[in-house]
Amino acid sequence: MSRPAAERRAVGERRWLWPSLALPGVLWLVLLFLTPLYAVLAVAMGTPDPIFGGALPAWNPLAWDPGELGTILDELFTGQLGFVFLRTLVYVAVATFLSLLIGYPVAYYVARHAGRFRVLLLMLIIAPFWINYLMRMLAWVNLLSTDGYVNQVLLFVGLLDEPREWLVGKHETVILGLVYGYVPFLILPLFAALDRIDQRVIEAARDLGASPARAFFAVTLPLSSQGILAGCVIVMLPMFGDYYTATLLSGSPRTNMVGKLIEQDILSGAGSGRGAALTVVLMVFVGILMTYYLYSVARASREARS
Amino acid sequence: MTVERGEARRYSPPAARIKSWWSNPWGKPRFLVLFTGAYILWSLVPVAIAVQFGFNAGRSRSAWQGFSLRWYLWDPNLSVLHDPSLRAALVQSFQLAALTMLIATPLGVALAIGLARWYGRGARPANFLMLFPLVTPEIVMGVALFLVFVHLFGFVRLGTMAQVLGHVTFTISYVVIVVRGRLFSVGREYEEAAMDLGASRLQALRTVLLPMLAPAIWSSLMVAFAISIDDFVISAFLMGDQSSTTIPVKLYSAARLAPSPAINALASILLFASMLAIAIAIAILVMRRSRKKDGVEGSAVEDFARLDL
Numbered sequence: 237m238s239r240p241a242a243e244r245r246a247v248g249e250r251r252w253l254w255p256s257l258a259l260p261g262v263l264w265l266v267l268l269f270l271t272p273l274y275a276v277l278a279v280a281m282g283t284p285d286p287i288f289g290g291a292l293p294a295w296n297p298l299a300w301d302p303g304e305l306g307t308i309l310d311e312l313f314t315g316q317l318g319f320v321f322l323r324t325l326v327y328v329a330v331a332t333f334l335s336l337l338i339g340y341p342v343a344y345y346v347a348r349h350a351g352r353f354r355v356l357l358l359m360l361i362i363a364p365f366w367i368n369y370l371m372r373m374l375a376w377v378n379l380l381s382t383d384g385y386v387n388q389v390l391l392f393v394g395l396l397d398e399p400r401e402w403l404v405g406k407h408e409t410v411i412l413g414l415v416y417g418y419v420p421f422l423i424l425p426l427f428a429a430l431d432r433i434d435q436r437v438i439e440a441a442r443d444l445g446a447s448p449a450r451a452f453f454a455v456t457l458p459l460s461s462q463g464i465l466a467g468c469v470i471v472m473l474p475m476f477g478d479y480y481t482a483t484l485l486s487g488s489p490r491t492n493m494v495g496k497l498i499e500q501d502i503l504s505g506a507g508s509g510r511g512a513a514l515t516v517v518l519m520v521f522v523g524i525l526m527t528y529y530l531y532s533v534a535r536a537s538r539e540a541r542s
Numbered sequence: 543m544t545v546e547r548g549e550a551r552r553y554s555p556p557a558a559r560i561k562s563w564w565s566n567p568w569g570k571p572r573f574l575v576l577f578t579g580a581y582i583l584w585s586l587v588p589v590a591i592a593v594q595f596g597f598n599a600g601r602s603r604s605a606w607q608g609f610s611l612r613w614y615l616w617d618p619n620l621s622v623l624h625d626p627s628l629r630a631a632l633v634q635s636f637q638l639a640a641l642t643m644l645i646a647t648p649l650g651v652a653l654a655i656g657l658a659r660w661y662g663r664g665a666r667p668a669n670f671l672m673l674f675p676l677v678t679p680e681i682v683m684g685v686a687l688f689l690v691f692v693h694l695f696g697f698v699r700l701g702t703m704a705q706v707l708g709h710v711t712f713t714i715s716y717v718v719i720v721v722r723g724r725l726f727s728v729g730r731e732y733e734e735a736a737m738d739l740g741a742s743r744l745q746a747l748r749t750v751l752l753p754m755l756a757p758a759i760w761s762s763l764m765v766a767f768a769i770s771i772d773d774f775v776i777s778a779f780l781m782g783d784q785s786s787t788t789i790p791v792k793l794y795s796a797a798r799l800a801p802s803p804a805i806n807a808l809a810s811i812l813l814f815a816s817m818l819a820i821a822i823a824i825a826i827l828v829m830r831r832s833r834k835k836d837g838v839e840g841s842a843v844e845d846f847a848r849l850d851l
Binding site for chain 1: 573574575577578581582584585586588589591592595602603604605649650652653655656657659660662664665666668669670671672673674675676677678679680681682683685686687688689690692693694707708710711714718743744747768772774775779789790793794797798801805806809810812813816817819820
């Protein structure tokens with residue numbers, strides 16, 4: 237990029253303008269994003285308060301006491317905690333897979349075949365995005381209640397003989413909730429990836445004799461793999477921290493996810509050291525996903541800028 | 543687009559058509575049409591039913607007993623208007639969203655411009671810092687903010703103030719993303735032209751760039767509002783006591799324990815508010831675009847779809 241005279245002249249003048257525009261935002265994020273993250277670490281590595289029973293954070297890394305974290309890791313491999321992590325992992329894996337199975341055909345259709353309905357369909361697909369998540373869960377609480385529509389329909393059709401208690405400790409209900417809640421977040425990156433594929437590449441495959449199915453599996457699917465990956469990461473990150481879906485749709489310890497334990501520990505007050513340590517473990521758990529996504533987004537934004 | 547699926551336009555007898563569809567349901571996408579339609583119904587009908595029961599005349603949330611605004615206005619004790627806890631949640635949500643919108647937008651717009659134009663040493667880490675909140679699970683941010691307010695920034699009391707600070711923190715990045723899309727498409731040429739004509743950098747920013755960014759700034763205001771009013775986790779962790787309960791927090795605590803159509807009514811108000819905000823944001827983008835060039839009225843919606851990274 238050639239820099240014209242104004243740019244050269246401006247080198248001496250107001251170079252500080254751009255960084256100083258960024259400064260307030262950066263400062264805000266350092267104070268209220270990075271510092272809090274450090275606080276989690278400090279509390280996790282702190283000691284229990286001998287007087288009040290709360291947590292005493294250790295701000296100095298030299299004073300870190302890994303006791304709480306050790307307890308957590310111990311329970312993770314030998315105790316009940318391991319089950320909760322495993323359950324979270326299974327829920328997230330199954331829900332992500334189902335979301336992909338549902339989301340891919342929808343994204344594919346809207347991106348490549350919708351024609352003049354494209355904008356309308358896109359708006360309908362974006363809509364759940366802006367409907368409150370808890371509202372969408374509330375909708376299912378209504379539908380799945382004992383005298384709700386789901387039971388009414390199933391009884392009417394004859395699939396059930398008596399109403400079923402869907403909302404108490406049922407794994408399938410929680411997974412339904414997760415899929416319902418997060419599919420839209422998966423469809424959008426899939427849509428973006430499928431939309432970018434050049435139609436001519438697929439036509440070339442067809443001209444060279446590939447059947448439509450072969451063209452799909454050999455060309456379209458690989459070309460959309462970035463979108464699949466990005467979409468899966470986008471839905472998995474919040475799912476790992478999700479605790480409200482299971483609480484609303486099941487409310488039983490049998491379906492607790494890791495987030496529920498963190499919520500209980502932190503908001504009960506007494507166990508905030510333990511809650512912080514659990515949060516650290518969760519962060520490490522999802523760290524790979526976060527790093528991958530952070531880098532891919534940063535790369536995309538650098539490409540857009542240049 | 544017109545070349546696509548040429549083979550489907552050719553005439554073929556029905557039997558052959560069915561056979562060819564059966565052997566290749568991906569060809570002409572009838573299967574996909576059905577699937578997409580079914581998906582959209584599945585994703586929206588449950589919510590529509592929930593909204594409907596907010597207007598139920600009776601107490602049930604599964605048997606329709608006629609239309610009424612009882613749960614919004616008329617019921618003397620239990621309606622959103624008259625139940626103090628529901629009304630307080632409504633006020634709190636709107637207040638938080640308005641404050642968040644007003645604080646996060648200027649911060650985010652400045653950050654977006656700074657990050658897009660600044661090529662110095664700190665630019666890359668700053669960019670990472672901006673993206674980091676987007677990938678952090680909300681519960682981690684909730685716990686982190688809770689702990690920092692309790693243990694370090696003791697002067698910030700849990701409640702409205704903590705909630706505003708928390709909401710702004712995760713909203714800034716979304717504002718940056720909205721504005722940045724526009725910044726990239728504007729490019730540097732206009733500012734450089736202004737500077738060649740003798741404007742200083744600051745003048746170019748004020749008289750050239752900011753007016754060009756105006757639609758994106760208005761949209762980001764709306765997006766900030768919608769994101770803040772929708773938030774549950776951060777509000778829940780930072781609420782301190784019942785007086786700073788927001789609508790989503792109320793939904794969480796009442797959906798199972800105190801089910802009444804008033805909860806549906808409350809949730810519907812939230813739905814209308816965020817839908818309105820987003821409709822305005824999209825309309826602003828569509829209007830700007832249709833003034834520039836006609837014929838592609840759809841692309842603003844598409845930009846919006848791509849925006850959620």
